[in-house]
Amino acid sequence: MPALKTARRFIRRVKRVCWSLSIFFSFGYQGCTTKETPQSADTSSSDFLYQYSIISALQAGVFDGNLTFGEVKKHGDFGVGTFNRVDGELVINLGKLYRIRSNGTVSEVADRDSTSLAFVKFFKADSSFTIQTAGLTLDQIQKKIAAALPANEIHAIRLKGTFAKMTTRAPAPAQKPYPTLNDHLARSQVIFNLTNTTGVAVGFLIPAYMEKVNVPGFHFHYLSDDLKSGGHVYDFTATQITVDIDRTKGYYVELNTNTDFGKVTL
């Protein structure tokens, strides 16, 4: 049915243009470059969010997993996550993996290290735009992005920019017997108040129906370009920012095979 396929392709193209225009106008355009990469029609896993384990398991204290970062890399070149024992925050960007520890240091991640939770994707921007309005906060930017995106879908989002203020956190590793994540963070997370920092925030916009599986809403981890700071993003004020958005076809979850996974009530 080539005619039907052509018609569908046309409808998708019209939708994409409308979507770009809606972003264009809703952002009160001051200087915007939009680049469109046609979304592939294939159903291979490369256009799906991949995740190892689920957020509710980490929240319940399942802090160890059996997936190495060597394996994680096979599922994406972009993403966020944590490490066994919740020893730091993970940033994956352009195929490189970094760990931000609670002492503030940034280091490359060894393939043999393992994770208890990771959300990754092969990032390919379907839409990109630049916002030059100064002083936008994380909350303001999130609201604008969410308003411009189709509801109920899953998007990978990269924010490249300069930030007058950037507040992040990273946890110290937990000791067994593991507490819940909230209890662990309350005791051991360290807050970093960065100023005038340039870098990238990588993350996702997750729909509410994925609650217990992923983190509903926006979720970003930050890494400065000089590889000297980063962490789980709490807040920021941006001077200038470029937004890359990658619309997914869905997601897949590989369950944590660690025995702790079967011992918690999820």
Add this chain to the structure above:
Amino acid sequence: MPALKTARRFIRRVKRVCWSLSIFFSFGYQGCTTKETPQSADTSSSDFLYQYSIISALQAGVFDGNLTFGEVKKHGDFGVGTFNRVDGELVINLGKLYRIRSNGTVSEVADRDSTSLAFVKFFKADSSFTIQTAGLTLDQIQKKIAAALPANEIHAIRLKGTFAKMTTRAPAPAQKPYPTLNDHLARSQVIFNLTNTTGVAVGFLIPAYMEKVNVPGFHFHYLSDDLKSGGHVYDFTATQITVDIDRTKGYYVELNTNTDFGKVTL
């Protein structure tokens, strides 16, 4: 690291034997054959539950989808689901697809037809056992199976047996504008009270954390061996039953690309 691999394989084998034994004893064994198929260590998608769209979208009235059954078959040879307009109940077993309509008829599904919701897998039993205790109800069998399986995981389950009583349903197709699923079923589902029927119930055991995405708990669709009756299973009383269980590594969700999907609150 071949030594590590061997050790892991050994541990997996011990776990599997323990699991079989626990099933063996918990079922008050009267006549049981257990067949073990070693679970593959590969991480290909064939050992994942695949689903098109999510249950909360169907519940909200998203009754049309864009995935043909020709495509569905690429993701599994076993499963359940529905059709566009909720026109019947889907049973997939041994690679064959059947539709049970509200008039009670069973027909093979055409590749060109489409679905708004389907849960499928390439079924490969990790464990099989036979229960000859007469008179067990669906609820009793479900409780025994659930008690024997590891918590928080996803299992495909096939029940082959003879049923003194089998209560199923199938809905008539909906008309636009579509109501919610509950409203549609209240008006248009037809109940079938089958007796002394032999056939197969195919379905899944889904953990609570997948609520809104799939159907938490057990969910079976039935098809009689003579291909004359079936439907979504409400209840049954079994005379003799064989249980095949396929433990998955996880699941993946392909989102419904129908425009209605973006219009509902999920």
